[in-house]
Amino acid sequence: MSPEALLVLVPLLPLVAAIVTVVAGPRLGPRPYLPAVTGIGAAAVVALLLLVVTARSSDGGDHPRPVDMVKTLWQWATVSEAYTPPADSPAAVPGTAVGADTHASRPFSIAVALRLDPLTATMLILITGIGLLVAVYSIGYMHDDPGSPRFFALVAMFVFSMSMLVAASNFLLVYVFWEAVGACSYLLIGFWFVKPEAARAARKAFLVNRVGDFGLAIGVFLLWLTYGTLDFHDTLSPDGTILPGILGQTRLADVSGYAGGAVGTAICLLLLLAACGKSAQLPLHVWLPDAMEGPTPASALIHAATMVTAGIYLIARSAPLFMANPGALVIVSIVGATTALVAALIGTVQNDLKRVLAYSTISQLGYMFASLGTGTLLGFTAAIFHLLTHAFFKALLFLGAGSVMHAMGGVIDMRRFGGLRKLMPITAATFLVGSLALAGVAPFAGFFSKDEILASLHQKGWPEAHGEHGEHHAFVPVLPEPASPRATLHDVGYRGVASAESHAAATAPSGLDSLDTPAVWQTLFWMALVTAGLTAFYTFRAVFMTFTGPLRVPDEAGHHAHESPRVMTTPLIILAVPAALAGLILFATEGLASFLAATPSFTAPAVVATAAPAVFHWDLAVQGTLAAALGIVLAAVGHYGRRSDGPQLERWLGPIRPFLENRMYIDQVYVAVIVKPVEAVALLAAMFDRSVIDRLVRALARFPAVVGNLIRRLQSGLVQRYALAGVVGVLAIIVLMAWRL
Amino acid sequence: MTTGLLFAAAALPLLQNGLIVGAILFSLGLVGILTRRNLIVMFLSAELMLQGISVSLVSWSRYHGDFGGQVLVIFVLSVAACEAAVALVFVLQAFARTGRLDAAAWQSLREGPLPRSIDQEIPAIDTPGLVFPQLTPAGISPETDTDASLEREHV
Numbered sequence: 001m002s003p004e005a006l007l008v009l010v011p012l013l014p015l016v017a018a019i020v021t022v023v024a025g026p027r028l029g030p031r032p033y034l035p036a037v038t039g040i041g042a043a044a045v046v047a048l049l050l051l052v053v054t055a056r057s058s059d060g061g062d063h064p065r066p067v068d069m070v071k072t073l074w075q076w077a078t079v080s081e082a083y084t085p086p087a088d089s090p091a092a093v094p095g096t097a098v099g100a101d102t103h104a105s106r107p108f109s110i111a112v113a114l115r116l117d118p119l120t121a122t123m124l125i126l127i128t129g130i131g132l133l134v135a136v137y138s139i140g141y142m143h144d145d146p147g148s149p150r151f152f153a154l155v156a157m158f159v160f161s162m163s164m165l166v167a168a169s170n171f172l173l174v175y176v177f178w179e180a181v182g183a184c185s186y187l188l189i190g191f192w193f194v195k196p197e198a199a200r201a202a203r204k205a206f207l208v209n210r211v212g213d214f215g216l217a218i219g220v221f222l223l224w225l226t227y228g229t230l231d232f233h234d235t236l237s238p239d240g241t242i243l244p245g246i247l248g249q250t251r252l253a254d255v256s257g258y259a260g261g262a263v264g265t266a267i268c269l270l271l272l273l274a275a276c277g278k279s280a281q282l283p284l285h286v287w288l289p290d291a292m293e294g295p296t297p298a299s300a301l302i303h304a305a306t307m308v309t310a311g312i313y314l315i316a317r318s319a320p321l322f323m324a325n326p327g328a329l330v331i332v333s334i335v336g337a338t339t340a341l342v343a344a345l346i347g348t349v350q351n352d353l354k355r356v357l358a359y360s361t362i363s364q365l366g367y368m369f370a371s372l373g374t375g376t377l378l379g380f381t382a383a384i385f386h387l388l389t390h391a392f393f394k395a396l397l398f399l400g401a402g403s404v405m406h407a408m409g410g411v412i413d414m415r416r417f418g419g420l421r422k423l424m425p426i427t428a429a430t431f432l433v434g435s436l437a438l439a440g441v442a443p444f445a446g447f448f449s450k451d452e453i454l455a456s457l458h459q460k461g462w463p464e465a466h467g468e469h470g471e472h473h474a475f476v477p478v479l480p481e482p483a484s485p486r487a488t489l490h491d492v493g494y495r496g497v498a499s500a501e502s503h504a505a506a507t508a509p510s511g512l513d514s515l516d517t518p519a520v521w522q523t524l525f526w527m528a529l530v531t532a533g534l535t536a537f538y539t540f541r542a543v544f545m546t547f548t549g550p551l552r553v554p555d556e557a558g559h560h561a562h563e564s565p566r567v568m569t570t571p572l573i574i575l576a577v578p579a580a581l582a583g584l585i586l587f588a589t590e591g592l593a594s595f596l597a598a599t600p601s602f603t604a605p606a607v608v609a610t611a612a613p614a615v616f617h618w619d620l621a622v623q624g625t626l627a628a629a630l631g632i633v634l635a636a637v638g639h640y641g642r643r644s645d646g647p648q649l650e651r652w653l654g655p656i657r658p659f660l661e662n663r664m665y666i667d668q669v670y671v672a673v674i675v676k677p678v679e680a681v682a683l684l685a686a687m688f689d690r691s692v693i694d695r696l697v698r699a700l701a702r703f704p705a706v707v708g709n710l711i712r713r714l715q716s717g718l719v720q721r722y723a724l725a726g727v728v729g730v731l732a733i734i735v736l737m738a739w740r741l
Numbered sequence: 742m743t744t745g746l747l748f749a750a751a752a753l754p755l756l757q758n759g760l761i762v763g764a765i766l767f768s769l770g771l772v773g774i775l776t777r778r779n780l781i782v783m784f785l786s787a788e789l790m791l792q793g794i795s796v797s798l799v800s801w802s803r804y805h806g807d808f809g810g811q812v813l814v815i816f817v818l819s820v821a822a823c824e825a826a827v828a829l830v831f832v833l834q835a836f837a838r839t840g841r842l843d844a845a846a847w848q849s850l851r852e853g854p855l856p857r858s859i860d861q862e863i864p865a866i867d868t869p870g871l872v873f874p875q876l877t878p879a880g881i882s883p884e885t886d887t888d889a890s891l892e893r894e895h896v
Contacts, residue, residue, distance in 0.1 A: 717851025718858060719783075719844045724775055 003053045004071035006046050007116045010124055011163040013043040014131075018156035025149050033142075036152035037135045040159050044128035047121070047163075054121040055595055066249055066600040070169055070233045072113040082108030108224075115169035115233055119384065119599040122592070123166035123313060126388060127306050130395050131159040133571040134301040137399050140568035141297050141406060151191060151295065158184035162306050166313055169232040171220045171246065174314070178216060178278065181307045182209050188298035189291045201290035208287040212277015216314075219270030226259050226267065227251075232317075232600075247320065252604045258324035265512060268328030271318055272335065275311025279365045282339040286667055288362055292354040296402030299354065304361050304398050305391035312368045312387050316380050316601065322372075323606035327512025329375040330520060333457075336369025337524040337531075342664065344534035348541065349653070349660045353401045353412050356542045357394070360438065363531060364390050370528055371453040374460050374521075376610035380602055381593040382452035385586060389445035393437035393579035399572055400431035403564040404546060409556030414542060418643060419551035424563045428547045430572040435543045437579045439536035440628045442621070445583030450532060452587075454620045457528055459612070461521035532624050536631030544639035552643070587616075752804050759800025767793030778844045780832045784825075791821050 017039025021032065028034060057067050135155055142148040161180035168174050190202030224230055227246050234248035244250035244257075251257040258264065275281070280288035291303045302308070315322065315332060322329050340363045347359030364386070371383040405412050407424060421428040437444035440451075458465070553561045563569065586592040596602060597611070653660070662668065714725075766789055773786030795814045802810025832842070839846045848857055 712852040713855065715850070715852040716855060716858060717848035719847070720775055720778065727771065727775065 003050060003116055004069050004114070006050055006053070007069070007071055007114050007167060008073065009046045010043045010050065010128065011114075011160045011167065013039045013046070014128075014156040014159040014163070015039075018153045018160060021149055021153035021156060028149060032149035033135065033139045033152050036156040037132070037139070039156055040128060040131045040135050043159065043163070044125070044132045047124040047128045050116060051121045051125050054116060054118055066252065066603040067117050067598045068233065068249075068600050069116040070113055071116075072111045074112050076110040076112050077108070078110075079108040109235075110170060110172050110230065111235070112173065113169040113231065113233065114164075114167040116167070117599050118595050118597075119313070119316060119601065120166050122384060122388065122596065123309075124163055126391050127159060127162045127166065130305045130391055130575075131155065131162075131301060133575055134297045134305075134395065134399070137300075137402070137568050137571040138295075138297040140565045141402055142295065145295075147191065151188075151298075154184055154188050154191070155298070155301065158188070158302060158307070162310070165310060169245075171223055171230040171232075175213075175216055175220055178274070178310065178314075179213060181302075181310060182206065182213065182278070185209075185291070185302050185307055188302060189294040191295050191298065192293070195293070198293040201287075201293040205287035205291050208284050209277045212274045212284055215270040215273030215277070219267050219274060222263060222267045222270065226263055247317065247601050249600060249603075252320060252600060258320050258604075260324040264321070264325045265328050268318070268322050268325045269331065271314060271321070272328065272332055275314050275369070276335065277311075278314075279308050279311030279369070280362050281311070281335050281366060281369060282342060283666070285339060285343065285362050286663075286670060289355050289358040289663070292352075292358050296354065296398060296405055299358075300395045300398030300402065304357065304394040308361060308365055309368075309387050309391065312365065312372065312383055315369070315372050316384060319372075319375075319380055319601045319607055320604035323375055323604060325512075326375065326516045327514075329373045330515040331373070331512060333370045333373025333524050334515070334520070336366045336371070336373060337457075337527040338366070339363070340366030340370060340531040341527045341534075344531045344538065346660055346663050347538040348534060349657060350538075351414050353404065353414050353542055353546060354398070356414075356538055357397055357401055360397075360535065360538065361390075361394055363535060364394070364438075367450070367453055367528065367531065370524060371456050374456045375607075376456055376459065376612070377597065377602060377607050378452065378459065378593075378610070378612055379456035380607070381596045382449065382456050384596055385583075385592055386446075386449035386453055388586070388592070389437065389449045389579070389583050392575055392582055393434040393445055396430060396434040396572060396575040396579045397438065399568070399575065400427050400434060403427040403568055403572065404431075406564050406568070407557060407561050408554055409558060409561075411554040411556050414545040416554045417552050417557075418545060418549040419547070421547040422551055423553070423561060426563060426569045426572065430569075430576040431547065432543060433576040434579050435539045437583070439539045439632060440532055440624055441536075441632075442625060443580075443584045445579050445581070447621075447624070448583035448587040451617065451621050451624055454525065454528055454532070454624055455617050457521060457525040458617070458620055461518050461525045463518065529623060529627055533627035533631040536628035537635050538631075540632045540635035541639050544635055544641075548639070548641050549643050756800050756804040759803070760797050763793045763795075763797030763800065765793070766790070766796060769793075780835060780842045780844055783844060784828050784832065788821060788825070791817060 014036075017035040020035040020039075021028070024035070054067060135152065138148075138151065138155065142151050145151065158181060161177050161184055165174060165177035165181055168177060186202050186206045189205050190199050192198045193202070220230065223246060229235070229243055229245055231243075231245035232247040233245045234250050235243045235245060242250055244254075259267065273284075277284045288303060288308065292299055294303070322332070343359045343362035343366060347356050347363060350356045350359060368383040368386050368390075371379045371386065373379070401412070403424065404417075404420060404427060407420075407427075408417050411417065433444070437446040440446045601607070651657070659665070714721075770786045770788070770790030770793060773789060774783050777783055777786060795817050798810040798814050798817075800810075802808060802814075835847070836842055845858065845860075851857075
């Protein structure tokens with residue numbers, strides 16, 4: 001089987017599993033998990049094969065050549081001659097010189113196409129692997145739940161949607177599956193929909209995500225206007241010309257292939273908005289902590305390991321677009337680092353174990369954004385590296401939290417239990433491994449990926465310290481003066497959408513580009529370092545509160561609080577292995593970085609130019625480890641071996657503590673600024689609807705009734721009346737005829 | 742037509758008389774059917790109308806000197822005979838159900854909210870000393886037809 005055909009199998013198998021689960025439903029009896037576990041497991045095997053295939057074909061020596069294999073399933077929509085580049089811009093779609101006529105109108109064609117490249121292969125193995133472990137874990141966790149067929153169907157559906165999202169080779173398909181994973185997330189958060197909090201959390205997640213999705217939609221429209229296609233890959237039109245896809249090799253080879261200026265920045269910022277929604281970055285992070293109302297395995301899979309990384313994936317995938325807009329890149333980093341710091345601060349005072357992990361997820365995603373924003377090959381690969389290791393250890397932590405919650409009878413407030421180390425040794429040990437990885441303690445996974453992220457930020461902040469790559473600190477793609485009448489892409493976007501005046505404004509560097517200074521990057525670096533310390537603190541605070549101190553169990557757990565069943569602890573043990581070792585292996589062999597470098601998006605000249613030889617930065621490692629150690633020591637001082645409901649370290653925080661405990665009042669601000677006004681408008685609209693529109697309609701509806709009431713008197717049921725009516729009628733006809741004649 | 746009238750000038754008074762008699766009969770029947778509530782009298786009035794028409798048909802037939810009208814009258818008579826048979830069966834059945842020959846007893850086709858039109862209170866049947874013979878009940882007692890019993894109150 002060709003790799004392309006295998007690629008189709010990865011989403012297909014979970015989809016079939018989901019459909020089988022839905023159709024068979026209760027008939028699966030006590031084993032509702034069978035289709036989902038089998039389907040996702042098979043998909044994981046296929047994904048592993050694909051990883052091997054991709055790795056084999058990407059072994060290209062020093063200069064990795066782009067690897068992509070495209071499988072077009074069918075043509076979804078075709079509108080011929082949908083887009084004609086303006087006559088005065090021969091380069092409306094640059095790179096079309098490969099064909100003949102650049103003026104020719106182009107079709108709007110959406111193919112259901114999947115593309116296999118290193119980034120996709122990495123994401124697929126992550127999604128199916130974690131998906132499989134979570135599905136297995138859920139066998140135990142959802143054992144007693146009557147709705148478990150629904151749960152497994154949704155998990156399989158999610159794995160399908162997510163693998164389509166990372167495999168799709170078209171921005172429109174990405175949008176479709178972006179929504180699909182959002183829908184799965186909504187349904188899983190609201191899995192226990194009879195619980196008002198869960199229903200509310202699901203609705204909140206859905207609505208907040210709408211804001212981001214709106215950004216993605218507008219971004220896709222702009223991409224279409226700017227590039228005249230939405231495909232990632234190059235397509236061959238029937239007349240033999242090559243239509244370069246947005247992330248196809250033709251355009252990637254073209255130095256001026258990507259729009260900069262106002263339109264380019266707008267596209268990038270809209271994509272960033274979308275990523276902020278899905279990946280829970282400021283200011284759209286508010287849905288993720290509430291999303292913990294869903295079943296814990298769903299939180300582990302969707303809200304920690306996979307779906308929330310869709311934003312990282314989107315930006316990494318669109319790397320060449322961002323490289324042409326340094327201003328947008330800085331914004332990515334600023335958003336990321338700010339989110340990382342804010343979420344870590346809030347996480348330090350949360351008492352709900354899952355909520356601590358949720359804020360930790362937001363914070364770590366912020367880390368990845370900060371790394372992506374550096375716009376260097378190191379930054380991109382470091383983000384994906386951290387994405388990978390984070391998926392392992394955060395899924396592990398969530399499943400561990402689920403195990404605790406399972407044993408504690410649904411209680412998740414850390415103040416109500418403690419000393420569980422003796423009660424649940426396996427959970428405690430694996431949780432500790434996950435925490436060490438999250439805190440960034442060498443040699444656990446998080447240490448290496450976090451070190452790379454710090455290095456990428458450090459490289460931008462102190463370019464001279466990194467030698468020859470210093471000149472790229474404010475990366476502007478070197479655009480050759482257009483020798484031919486074909487203009488650079490800087491002209492392109494606006495011709496399509498705006499007047500000539502904006503043309504001048506657009507070619508000038510946008511105001512955001514001025515943010516791209518070492519001082520800004522140095523600030524971001526320090527923010528990331530502080531976050532590293534805070535991360536270690538809140539992680540070990542949770543560990544110490546939950547697993548150390550005198551043994552205490554809440555009443556809800558009953559008298560039989562015990563370690564979780566094997567089916568739940570086995571995934572924990574399996575996940576603990578990569579959480580401990582993945583970082584070391586991937587870093588030492590440099591496997592991941594060189595593998596990812598063959599992703600088409602990372603072979604753009606602008607990205608390749610930033611490639612630096614991988615070095616282990618001892619100074620950064622020491623700084624990072626010191627920060628982590630400080631955090632752990634602080635947590636140990638405050639919480640090790642104490643009753644978790646006792647006086648806490650946070651009492652020293654003074655007035656800051658309620659500020660942080662109330663999540664910096666961000667939710668309250670949103671309620672006051674957005675929710676309340678919208679509710680007021682809705683109330684007005686409802687009043688208008690009831691008092692004006694409804695009354696109007698009712699008045700209209702009363703008219704036939706009134707007329708009918710008048711006429712029904714005629715139906716007396718008396719024979720004589722009917723006879724009289726007949727006589728009168730005949731007379732009327734006679735009179736009429738006489739009159740006519 | 743005018744030539745026909747000229748040729749049959751002598752027949753004209755006869756036609757006029759016949760038509761006048763026919764019209765009187767028809768009108769009597771019409772008035773009867775509109776004003777009388779007794780089913781048999783209404784039926785008789787309808788017959789009267791038919792006869793009125795028949796008389797005028799015969800008159801025209803004689804006036805024109807052909808048999809078309811008379812043939813039609815023969816048909817009318819035979820149809821009327823059949824109709825009489827059927828209608829009398831209906832009247833008999835109606836009487837058997839309600840014990841009355843009043844057409845106003847049958848008002849079920851009126852619109853729901855309209856009140857039943859009763860122009861005259863019917864005196865209650867006062868049967869203090871009457872003992873009706875009763876058959877020994879046998880078999881399953883039939884279900885009471887509530888609608889029918891309602892109607893019976895007005896007997």
